[in-house]
Amino acid sequence: MTLRRFQYILPLLFISLLSFSQDLIIKKDSTRILCNITGEDSLTIYYSQRKNNSLLNSKISKELVLKYYSSSSKSIIKKRVNKKDSILYEINSRLHINFLAGGAIPFGIFAKKNLSDTNSGFANKGITSNISATLRFYRFFGLTAMYMYQKNNLDANITTQSLQAKYGVGFESSSTPWLVKGFMGGCFLYLSR
Amino acid sequence: MNELVGKPNFTSAGSTYTQSASSISFIEGTASAHSFAFITSAGLRYKLTNYLCATVAVDFLFAKPKFSNVTLEETLAYGYGFYSISQTITFPQKIETCNIKGGLTLIFGAIKH
Numbered sequence: 001m002t003l004r005r006f007q008y009i010l011p012l013l014f015i016s017l018l019s020f021s022q023d024l025i026i027k028k029d030s031t032r033i034l035c036n037i038t039g040e041d042s043l044t045i046y047y048s049q050r051k052n053n054s055l056l057n058s059k060i061s062k063e064l065v066l067k068y069y070s071s072s073s074k075s076i077i078k079k080r081v082n083k084k085d086s087i088l089y090e091i092n093s094r095l096h097i098n099f100l101a102g103g104a105i106p107f108g109i110f111a112k113k114n115l116s117d118t119n120s121g122f123a124n125k126g127i128t129s130n131i132s133a134t135l136r137f138y139r140f141f142g143l144t145a146m147y148m149y150q151k152n153n154l155d156a157n158i159t160t161q162s163l164q165a166k167y168g169v170g171f172e173s174s175s176t177p178w179l180v181k182g183f184m185g186g187c188f189l190y191l192s193r
Numbered sequence: 194m195n196e197l198v199g200k201p202n203f204t205s206a207g208s209t210y211t212q213s214a215s216s217i218s219f220i221e222g223t224a225s226a227h228s229f230a231f232i233t234s235a236g237l238r239y240k241l242t243n244y245l246c247a248t249v250a251v252d253f254l255f256a257k258p259k260f261s262n263v264t265l266e267e268t269l270a271y272g273y274g275f276y277s278i279s280q281t282i283t284f285p286q287k288i289e290t291c292n293i294k295g296g297l298t299l300i301f302g303a304i305k306h
Contacts, residue, residue, distance in 0.1 A: 094300075095300070096246075096299065098296060098298045098299075099296045099297050099298075099299075100250060100294040101296055102293045102295055102296075103294075104290045104291075104292045105292070106288075106289065107289050108289040109289070110287060110288050110289050110290065118284070121286055121288070130294070144197060148232075150254070150292070152206075154206035154207075156208050156210070163212070163217075167212060167215065167217055171210050172212075173211075174209050175208040176206055176207040176208075177206055178203075178205065178206045178288070179202075179204035180204075180230070180254070180256070182200065182201025182202045182227075182230075184230065184232055185197060185199060186196045186197035186198055186199075186232075187196055188194070189195075
């Protein structure tokens with residue numbers, strides 16, 4: 001009996017929640033306000049929120065709003081500001097400079113150490129570092145310029161052992177590493193804010 | 194997610210093997226080449242402050258530079274005999290590495306929360 005009653009009550013709760021909190025205001029500082037937009041004029045958005053079973057009416061200046069979604073129009077309403085200002089805002093707030101360093105692990109033919117295979121790279125694990133700048137043009141897209149440096153030492157032991165097997169012991173080896181350095185450029189996709 | 198392309202400078206590895214007792218030596222010189230390279234990477238950022246993030250990233254570097262004029266020298270000296278040969282070769286080398294990196298990201302123009 002109780003369960004059957006609950007089956008009726010639950011959808012009603014969902015409907016009431018969905019019917020109320022169906023609009024969204026996204027502020028410039030990324031804060032999101034889930035609310036019911038009750039009205040707007042050229043400078044202000046009026047909305048109401050349910051908190052602790054009470055209805056609170058508030059308003060927010062459009063200067064603080066990036067964009068807002070209203071269910072009444074069934075579409076995304078972008079803040080009605082100068083388009084140039086909006087783009088400048090995105091650019092100004094999203095310039096990233098990265099300093100990264102770590103390990104460079106070779107794989108495939110580059111890591112292969114087979115004397116009978118002339119394509120083998122005999123590369124050992126190395127180091128890599130880069131400095132890059134990313135300019136975010138839109139919310140999920142940016143452009144990146146990067147300078148990279150990578151070094152992988154050569155594994156000379158196998159060749160030394162092979163020569164010693166052929167000519168006798170006493171071989172000494174020295175090597176210079178594989179190096180990669182230069183500029184790269186491309187696009188950056190953001191999967192979250 | 195980062196998709197990068199460029200034409201960086203690649204320098205091939207060089208090596209020298211010598212057996213001083215018998216004066217045998219094998220030398221492979223180095224060479225440089227510019228070649229197209231591709232990097233695809235994915236990373237995560239953890240916000241430390243409004244202007245600083247800790248970043249970790251994994252990327253894959255793919256390139257196939259072609260090295261020209263790589264010198265190979267082979268010297269054998271035994272008794273009164275002496276044998277030496279030198280030649281230059283050209284070879285392509287497929288370079289594939291997985292790079293695991295960590296570091297810092299500075300954010301300019303961030304909005305104060």
